[in-house]
Amino acid sequence: RDFNERCAQCSEVNWGLTDGGRFYCRSCHNVTERTREVVNTDFITNSRVQTISKGSRQQEKNDGGCEWYICEGFQLVLKKQAEALEALGVCPQMKDEILCNFWRCYLQKSKQAYCKRPAGETVKALSVCESSTDVDSDPERPSLLHLLSLSESEGDLQTDCSFASSVSKVSESTSVYSGSVDGSLYLMKNQKEKLRMTMPMTLSFCYMALLWLREPITLSELLRFVVEGHIPYLNVFQHFPEKMKLCGLDLRIFCVESWPVYEEVFNKMHELAAFLDLPRFPDITDSCFLHPDMLCMKYLMEANLPDELHNWTCRVVKKIGIGEVDFLTLMPGNKSTRKVKYDVLAAAVIVVVLKLLFLLDDHYEWLLSEFAEERNKNNTEGGPYFEFKKWYEVVKQSLDAEQKKLDEERAKYLWRCEKPLFYSVKNKSKVLKRRQMVVNLQNQFGKLSGSVRRAEKPNPSSFQLSWSEENTDGSCFHGHSLKGVLQEKCGLLTAMNPDYWLCTVKLCNEKLCGHLAHYREVEFPQSYHFVLGLFSFLLRIQPSYIHDEVCMIEHKLFNKKLYKKLKYNTVLRK
Amino acid sequence: SSHEYKLNFRKSKEACLSYIQDALLQKQWKRAAEFLTCYVESLEKDYSREHIGPSEMIWRIGTEILWHHSQSSMKEFNCFMEQMKTLGVKRYLKVCLEHVFHLLCNGQIDEAYQNLSLAESWRFGEQTAIQDKEMKLIEAYRGLLDYYSWSKQKNILLEHSEDGFSDLAVEQEMHSYFRKAAVNLKEIIKIPGVWDVFVKCYVDLLEFYGDHNEARQVLNEYAYNSKFPANPNAHVYLYEFLKRQGESKKSLISALKILHDIVPSHELMIDFNTMLQKSKKRKKRRLGLEVIFAALDYAGWKENAKAWSCLARQVKQIVISEKHLDWIKQEWNSRKDWWPAFHFSRYLAKRNWQENKSLSYEKALVAGILLGKDCKYFKYVSHQGCKAQLKRFRMLKKFVNRHNPVYLRISG
Numbered sequence: 001r002d003f004n005e006r007c008a009q010c011s012e013v014n015w016g017l018t019d020g021g022r023f024y025c026r027s028c029h030n031v032t033e034r035t036r037e038v039v040n041t042d043f044i045t046n047s048r049v050q051t052i053s054k055g056s057r058q059q060e061k062n063d064g065g066c067e068w069y070i071c072e073g074f075q076l077v078l079k080k081q082a083e084a085l086e087a088l089g090v091c092p093q094m095k096d097e098i099l100c101n102f103w104r105c106y107l108q109k110s111k112q113a114y115c116k117r118p119a120g121e122t123v124k125a126l127s128v129c130e131s132s133t134d135v136d137s138d139p140e141r142p143s144l145l146h147l148l149s150l151s152e153s154e155g156d157l158q159t160d161c162s163f164a165s166s167v168s169k170v171s172e173s174t175s176v177y178s179g180s181v182d183g184s185l186y187l188m189k190n191q192k193e194k195l196r197m198t199m200p201m202t203l204s205f206c207y208m209a210l211l212w213l214r215e216p217i218t219l220s221e222l223l224r225f226v227v228e229g230h231i232p233y234l235n236v237f238q239h240f241p242e243k244m245k246l247c248g249l250d251l252r253i254f255c256v257e258s259w260p261v262y263e264e265v266f267n268k269m270h271e272l273a274a275f276l277d278l279p280r281f282p283d284i285t286d287s288c289f290l291h292p293d294m295l296c297m298k299y300l301m302e303a304n305l306p307d308e309l310h311n312w313t314c315r316v317v318k319k320i321g322i323g324e325v326d327f328l329t330l331m332p333g334n335k336s337t338r339k340v341k342y343d344v345l346a347a348a349v350i351v352v353v354l355k356l357l358f359l360l361d362d363h364y365e366w367l368l369s370e371f372a373e374e375r376n377k378n379n380t381e382g383g384p385y386f387e388f389k390k391w392y393e394v395v396k397q398s399l400d401a402e403q404k405k406l407d408e409e410r411a412k413y414l415w416r417c418e419k420p421l422f423y424s425v426k427n428k429s430k431v432l433k434r435r436q437m438v439v440n441l442q443n444q445f446g447k448l449s450g451s452v453r454r455a456e457k458p459n460p461s462s463f464q465l466s467w468s469e470e471n472t473d474g475s476c477f478h479g480h481s482l483k484g485v486l487q488e489k490c491g492l493l494t495a496m497n498p499d500y501w502l503c504t505v506k507l508c509n510e511k512l513c514g515h516l517a518h519y520r521e522v523e524f525p526q527s528y529h530f531v532l533g534l535f536s537f538l539l540r541i542q543p544s545y546i547h548d549e550v551c552m553i554e555h556k557l558f559n560k561k562l563y564k565k566l567k568y569n570t571v572l573r574k
Numbered sequence: 575s576s577h578e579y580k581l582n583f584r585k586s587k588e589a590c591l592s593y594i595q596d597a598l599l600q601k602q603w604k605r606a607a608e609f610l611t612c613y614v615e616s617l618e619k620d621y622s623r624e625h626i627g628p629s630e631m632i633w634r635i636g637t638e639i640l641w642h643h644s645q646s647s648m649k650e651f652n653c654f655m656e657q658m659k660t661l662g663v664k665r666y667l668k669v670c671l672e673h674v675f676h677l678l679c680n681g682q683i684d685e686a687y688q689n690l691s692l693a694e695s696w697r698f699g700e701q702t703a704i705q706d707k708e709m710k711l712i713e714a715y716r717g718l719l720d721y722y723s724w725s726k727q728k729n730i731l732l733e734h735s736e737d738g739f740s741d742l743a744v745e746q747e748m749h750s751y752f753r754k755a756a757v758n759l760k761e762i763i764k765i766p767g768v769w770d771v772f773v774k775c776y777v778d779l780l781e782f783y784g785d786h787n788e789a790r791q792v793l794n795e796y797a798y799n800s801k802f803p804a805n806p807n808a809h810v811y812l813y814e815f816l817k818r819q820g821e822s823k824k825s826l827i828s829a830l831k832i833l834h835d836i837v838p839s840h841e842l843m844i845d846f847n848t849m850l851q852k853s854k855k856r857k858k859r860r861l862g863l864e865v866i867f868a869a870l871d872y873a874g875w876k877e878n879a880k881a882w883s884c885l886a887r888q889v890k891q892i893v894i895s896e897k898h899l900d901w902i903k904q905e906w907n908s909r910k911d912w913w914p915a916f917h918f919s920r921y922l923a924k925r926n927w928q929e930n931k932s933l934s935y936e937k938a939l940v941a942g943i944l945l946g947k948d949c950k951y952f953k954y955v956s957h958q959g960c961k962a963q964l965k966r967f968r969m970l971k972k973f974v975n976r977h978n979p980v981y982l983r984i985s986g
Contacts, residue, residue, distance in 0.1 A: 046914060257584075258582030258583065411609065412608075412609065415615060435618065437714075438615050438617050442615075444653075445608075447645075448603070448639065450604035
């Protein structure tokens with residue numbers, strides 16, 4: 001008890017000792033790395049957040065590595081991600097306060113740190129010898145093989161059966177199954193219980209922090225930045241310090257071989273928010289970037305649609321109440337409110353507006369376009385009327401080109417990095433040899449690729465498609481007028497289009513089948529499909545997700561009519 | 575374009591492969607190389623469940639690219655092949671063999687020989703036994719190259735003997751190549767397969783050294799052993815050998831019989847028919863007719879005057895003898911529906927007359943007999959021929975007119 005330093009957090013000198021022999025501050029429960037015997041500053045990656053390690057900690061192992069726990073690894077990952085976000089312009093608060101507090105809270109709630117470890121759960125590195133005997137004594141514990149063949153929902157290393165088989169072949173004497181202390185235990189934990197940390201979840205954490213701070217980054221943008229490499233995700237373990245040896249089961253946890261999916265990250269974030277017992281998030285008001293009015297404006301610009309459409313999106317938003325603070329703000333744990341996907345929602349609003357004004361039944365929009373074309377030919381003064389046909393052609397061309405580029409990029413994606421990964425010491429030399437061969441081949445064929453240099457990482461940009469009004473070729477439609485599709489009625493501007501067709505008459509039960517509707521391209525007009533395709537490219541999600549939101553909006557919008565019709569048991573037409 | 579939103583390693587590499595495939599098909603070597611560069615990291619993953627793994631893909635694709643790419647050199651190619659040999663021990667000999675083929679295509683006989691020798695000395699536990707077939711092939715190709723060297727020495731020797739000197743050193747070398755070649759060639763042709771080039775070379779060696787018995791045995795085995803896949807060339811080689819040996823017509827005919835069964839359109843069918851027609855045995859003559867009709871069923875023979883003359887001669891002979899008209903009837907039965915349009919159209923009559931009068935003569939004879947004097951072909955050609963005052967056409971006309979009743983009997 002001769003530790004007299006001031007606590008880094010509360011500046012008190014009031015130390016206690018944890019079970020593991022660590023000092024902790026009795027006033028603020030800040031825990032240090034310092035033990036009685038040895039002062040260990042190795043893993044103070046963020047001076048504000050420190051972890052607890054259980055068990056005695058050896059300073060160095062034979063191979064220059066040392067003991068480390070999985071959550072420390074994730075902490076590093078989060079730190080790197082936060083730094084990257086800061087570099088992108090996110091306020092430093094996110095990294096220094098919000099994210100690390102969320103993380104600390106998570107560690108505490110999931111009983112990985114900041115708490116007494118529940119009795120009976122001991123952490124130890126799992127070796128083959130142990131597992132082979134343990135299997136007999138503890139039938140409930142899944143065997144190592146079973147563990148390795150578990151297919152993660154993230155699809156990590158699913159196809160890697162050599163790992164499974166090489167492990168099974170390993171003899172009794174090998175014992176390195178994970179570089180981390182608790183790698184094997186981590187994977188064996190019951191997934192349902194404590195919201196086990198995974199790589200995609202790191203993005204959920206980031207998104208949660210961004211949402212809390214109401215930063216102008218949507219989830220689809222965040223994921224896009226991840227894929228483009230601006231935010232560490234793939235191969236982030238490269239940045240682990242040398243001493244943190246990564247091998248064996250750690251690979252299952254930290255090496256991803258698939259890109260995170262919007263739905264997954266989104267749903268996990270909500271689970272997390274509930275799990276952490278977070279209060280109501282800061283209000284999303286109409287001056288926030290995430291408010292549908294703002295996002296609609298952005299997407300309208302990006303989709304090269306007339307600015308005038310913004311009035312309409314605002315009207316729809318207002319009419320169905322999706323601009324309300326209570327609707328938009330996240331209330332964790334509240335199961336009755338629908339979770340808001342801000343980006344998808346805004347895109348869907350635009351789609352609905354387009355349907356309102358242009359019908360998008362593969363006939364009417366072209367008809368309107370013809371009228372506009374006629375008018376534009378004969379009357380050049382007063383600005384052009386918006387022609388759907390021209391817009392379609394211009395946007396389709398750009399979209400196709402971008403999609404083609406994207407497809408090629410995806411095919412050319414390099415997943416591996418310089419840092420070699422091995423499951424066990426036994427296959428280390430094989431892995432290194434392979435790596436060398438790969439590098440040689442890459443050099444050899446890289447030279448033969450000609451002048452085509454692999455494009456450098458593009459600068460992170462919020463807009464993927466941009467249209468300039470300065471172009472004289474008329475390919476920018478922002479300033480075009482909607483006069484051709486509007487008419488005045490009783491002093492109000494309404495659409496000339498009198499009809500509307502619902503995407504679906506009856507919504508599915510989302511809880512049962514996961515979707516509000518089931519989108520099949522062949523069942524819908526081509527124009528509709530095109531518009532969905534445009535936004536699905538911009539947001540990098542399946543068209544069906546946008547379709548779901550469109551259905552939801554439509555049902556809110558035409559609520560009265562629907563209710564009335566269904567009440568009288570007639571089929572709603574168009 | 576694929577709208578795959580759940581992109582993972584495997585899908586990404588699958589897409590990469592399909593881009594490579596497109597590029598290869600369009601001979602865009604640079605682009606193929608570009609995508610292959612991205613594909614190679616697949617080596618670091620295990621695909622043991624797949625039918626063809628990445629190492630094999632990379633070997634095959636890389637070979638294609640390096641072989642065709644303008645900036646690739648033989649040196650780079652060889653270096654790549656050496657790397658591929660280390661990639662998969664299960665494929666080692668196959669890679670060696672293909673490497674040798676490429677070297678041979680490039681004219682690097684010596685390097686090819688060295689590689690073959692090296693491969694022959696390879697041993698790798700149980701793999702050696704598993705890759706036994708490839709090993710045999712390697713030995714066989716080395717034998718082939720030995721034959722090639724033997725052949726060179728033989729030519730030098732012949733030159734020298736013409737000039738009057740005998741060269742003992744060359745002769746000895748020649749014999750030593752013979753021994754080396756013979757051993758390996760003999761081995762491979764024991765295994766059922768298609769070994770045309772090996773068989774030919776081996777037989778050549780045997781004939782040179784006078785071992786005709788062995789040669790005959792080898793060729794018989796190759797042609798008649800049912801374990802070997804049906805191979806028209808086997809019969810051709812046997813036939814040619816027998817001819818060289820001056821064998822009887824009987825054995826020559828029997829050698830060609832199976833060839834007719836397998837490849838009725840083979841060019842040797844003319845020889846076959848000629849031999850058969852002259853035979854004293856009725857069955858053989860009958861077969862001859864069948865053979866020549868069958869050959870002319872094929873489009874490649876349509877303008878072959880020699881074939882038509884064979885048929886014409888035989889048909890004429892039958893008609894004159896008035897015996898065995900039923901043979902013609904039998905053969906014509908299955909052909910009368912389509913041969914007229916196929917061979918005897920008015921268009922063809924004109925064309926044949928313009929391009930090849932002999933051809934039109936023979937065909938006209940056949941047409942006149944089979945279709946009667948009023949058929950388009952005969953009428954046109956004989957008319958033209960008589961107009962041109964060519965004697966044989968006048969004779970032809972007379973002949974056909976005289977034997978017109980035959981047509982009626984045939985067509986009935």
